[in-house]
Amino acid sequence: ETGVTQTPRHLVMGMTNKKSLKCEQHLGHNAMYWYKQSAKKPLELMFVYSLEERVENNSVPSRFSPECPNSSHLFLHLHTLQPEDSALYLCASSDPGEGLEAFFGQGTRLTVV
């Protein structure tokens, strides 16, 4: 496999559920990102991990909990979400240097009911 892979591609969950999104990159990068794309809004950066350390938390509610166990894997743990959290969640990776190209996964389309 090459590139950035996200699973699942689609997820429907109730407000009381706990679920996790998974991202895996095969590009040898050391920085990974979670972005959120809501309808009619620009993509918003949620979290940045560089060398497995969280370096940015862009004022994201605590019901979203990221985890980066190694440089190839990134998770987003979800619990007690709200319907307004329904969105496309995109994972990206790059090298942790200045001005370097980022690559994105296919995204997980999340619906909270």
Add this chain to the structure above:
Amino acid sequence: GIQVEQSPPDLILQEGANSTLRCNFSDSVNNLQWFHQNPWGQLINLFYIPSGTKQNGRLSATTVATERYSLLYISSSQTTDSGVYFCAVGIWFGNEKLTFGTGTRLTIIP
């Protein structure tokens, strides 16, 4: 924070036509990328172009960093070119993060 504006917001063209998409940004950047978002949501890398001009088949891009804008050219449009095109600029804060524009929705009519 940095502002990224894309124009036009929507563009409808006949197959075979040419188009120019514009991205303006409000501050100096380290990185500029153009993406095509397919109907399933994936962002496809088109160009990594912090400055200069690049071409890839029917697509080309030019970034004039000193004037803070970038242009994406699509020639001889095909229906498969339909989708949303995003410009994203990279800001260095000790790590890199991309700020996205609101996109241009391109619809190519057969």
